[in-house]
């Protein structure tokens with residue numbers, strides 16, 4: 316049975332979608348079918364396709380009572396919208412179907428595990444705190460029925476002191492023995508964050524197994540959107556902390572993302588942390604979630620946005636929010652590395668390359684332009700005894716606009732700056748990132764889409780992601796150097812149609 320709320324949402328999105336020309340959307344990054352999108356949800360491989368759900372408010376470009384949008388893909392790049400999967404239509408999730416995940420049940424149905432938000436009592440000052448519980452819905456990959464026994468994880472499943480108001484974002488997986496586990500974000504009595512581990516024999520009945528990890532006020536406060544998996548012989552915990560204070564160049568103010576590498580103490584079922592790092596050093600990256608591909612790759616996708624810079628939205632926006640490019644994860648030298656999924660290679664055409672180009676001052680290269688490009692830049696000093704002071708690539712560039720990636724080898728700092736990108740808002744437009752010192756040698760791969768830039772530094776050791784509001788017709792690329800630089804450049808255009816041609820032979 317489809318509720319009226321879901322029926323209305325599905326009807327609305329089907330009609331309104333027609334008014335959003337594809338040319339006004341990102342070319343190969345997923346954007347909402349209509350209205351607003353935040354976190355990726357239910358990222359899964361089911362019945363031979365990738366499924367990606369997302370936090371969704373179809374009725375406007377602002378956050379509102381959360382639905383789950385839904386899209387499927389064969390290659391994680393060509394997405395096809397399906398009807399909205401969940402709407403806030405029961406007493407237990409009437410204030411929103413918040414983030415969650417998807418697993419396949421033994422009987423072949425797909426289980427969505429999500430946070431149901433229900434309205435709390437109104438305080439005299441007009442505020443109210445909503446309660447958060449974990450709920451399930453079961454379906455066939457298109458239509459989902461909410462379980463009458465919801466919620467399946469309730470306040471009485473919380474450890475002592477755990478908040479009933481900040482208790483969200485279950486990420487579930489299946490264990491080799493056929494049972495299920497999930498991690499959930501929660502705020503303990505110390506006011507910061509903790510990750511709870513729950514176990515279930517069937518996906519419907521859940522027991523608290525352990526407090527997997529505790530923040531203890533070290534990195535931000537509440538930890539949202541956990542993910543937990545094995546990778547390259549280690550265990551990895553991803554969290555998205557709220558209310559961060561900066562820590563050197565590693566963590567910045569506001570919402571952030573952290574990747575912990577460690578091991579799982581199976582006696583205590585506690586995560587033993589060995590290393591932590593920012594997952595992205597740019598402006599717009601949050602709430603990532605991963606999927607294990609059939610060929611064994613751990614692929615992560617994030618919401619390419621920042622809660623504190625929503626004002627970047629165009630005044631004429633017909634959609635808001637987009638996902639990052641899916642990224643393959645690996646652990647190298649004790650760090651998490653990210654690299655654009657290899658499926659992206661099929662979208663490439665128009666190869667142009669240059670070697671040993673000397674840059675001193677400004678340089679524009681024939682054939683190097685575009686806003687849907689895959690561009691690799693390899694730098695080294697033109698004179699080893701007199702290393703250049705600063706190098707920059709400007710893209711989305713004309714006389715008036717540009718967004719810059721600059722690198723200062725003496726400080727070893729790479730910066731993204733979109734101050735001149737056409738933004739009309741007084742929000743953060745820059746972020747800096749400390750990269751390993753190598754005497755002016757640096758390489759980075761830039762994936763540009765119509766409204767974004769993702770920079771993968773040194774084979775994916777660090778990434779820098781930002782949305783870029785500049786009109787996509789502004790497509791100049793310029794290289795600038797203060798001092799002598801030698802650079803190699805490789806460029807491809809990226810086009811979804813190209814991928815279709817390849818797929819159709």
Ligand code: FRU
Pocket residue numbers: 353354370381413414430483484539540601602
């Ligand atoms: C993170 C988040 C989640 C929550 C969702 C609500 O961006 O705050 O914790 O489930 O967004 O839309």
